[in-house]
Amino acid sequence: xxxxxxxxxxxxxxxxxxxxxxxxxxxxxxxxxxxxxxxxxxxxxxxxxxxxxxxxxxxxxxxxxxxxxxxxxxxxxxxxxxxxxxxxxxxxxxxxxxxxxxxxxxxxxxxxxxxxxxxxxxxxxxxxxxxxxxxxxxxxxxxxxxxxxxxxxxxxxxxxxxxxxxxxxxxxxxxxxxxxxxxxxxxxxxxxxxxxxxxxxxxxxxxxxxxxxxxxxxxxxxxxxxxxxxxxxxxxxxxxxxxxxxxxxxxxxxxxxxxxxxx
Numbered sequence: 001x002x003x004x005x006x007x008x009x010x011x012x013x014x015x016x017x018x019x020x021x022x023x024x025x026x027x028x029x030x031x032x033x034x035x036x037x038x039x040x041x042x043x044x045x046x047x048x049x050x051x052x053x054x055x056x057x058x059x060x061x062x063x064x065x066x067x068x069x070x071x072x073x074x075x076x077x078x079x080x081x082x083x084x085x086x087x088x089x090x091x092x093x094x095x096x097x098x099x100x101x102x103x104x105x106x107x108x109x110x111x112x113x114x115x116x117x118x119x120x121x122x123x124x125x126x127x128x129x130x131x132x133x134x135x136x137x138x139x140x141x142x143x144x145x146x147x148x149x150x151x152x153x154x155x156x157x158x159x160x161x162x163x164x165x166x167x168x169x170x171x172x173x174x175x176x177x178x179x180x181x182x183x184x185x186x187x188x189x190x191x192x193x194x195x196x197x198x199x200x201x202x203x204x205x206x207x208x209x210x211x212x213x214x215x216x217x218x219x220x221x222x223x224x225x226x227x228x229x230x231x232x233x234x235x236x237x238x239x240x241x242x243x244x245x246x247x248x249x250x251x252x253x254x255x256x257x258x259x260x261x262x263x
Contacts, residue, residue: 024081039076046088047072050095054103055226064099071098119157122147155230155240207257215250218243
């Protein structure tokens with residue numbers, strides 16, 4: 001696949017007006033380091049999003065971001081646009097792999113209280129048992145009743161167990177029995193066919209205009225300030241369940257905006 005000469009001329013005049021797919025084609029053909037730099041600049045937001053998911057887990061955010069950026073560069077060098085994958089879908093596992101490797105190499109973990117560790121193990125066993133018994137994913141309430149604990153204790157243990165364990169994009173979260181579970185990959189990014197079209201800032205600002213004041217706060221706290229649902233619930237004096245439902249509603253609103261953007 002040859003890059004169109006018109007696009008090459010556009011690149012020389014204004015590199016920011018050339019779409020990412022064309023830049024990848026040009027980079028594959030020429031191995032031009034200037035084109036590589038533009039691709040890095042255009043996709044640094046992916047490294048930033050993923051680095052934030054691993055912040056506050058024992059290593060400084062700046063270090064994680066640097067590692068994520070290196071993973072992004074590896075992904076750019078290896079990406080083949082002719083394979084048909086969206087770049088963000090290709091790059092995400094590469095970046096996460098580098099971040100996890102960094103955590104392993106550093107050997108940094110956060111000490112979690114023994115009671116949290118023990119309860120976390122019981123929760124994992126309870127999930128297996130209740131899933132078989134109920135024939136569905138158990139809710140926090142189901143687990144709390146089964147273990148004779150409060151819902152707050154279960155949520156605390158769940159949050160605590162996540163602090164030091166990087167999670168798979170295939171992990172699902174049960175939203176207390178409301179409709180279907182949400183996949184972590186859904187929160188980080190959909191199939192990502194819209195990433196090259198939407199260049200985050202304009203889309204985010206437009207989508208946030210459709211949110212009410214509380215939804216905007218929860219969005220910012222969860223995905224920009226990396227706060228837990230429990231912390232947000234305490235600050236707003238509402239239940240964690242309510243925060244969870246609002247978060248799901250935000251995701252649905254964003255999906256609708258994405259569909260509008262794609263036409």
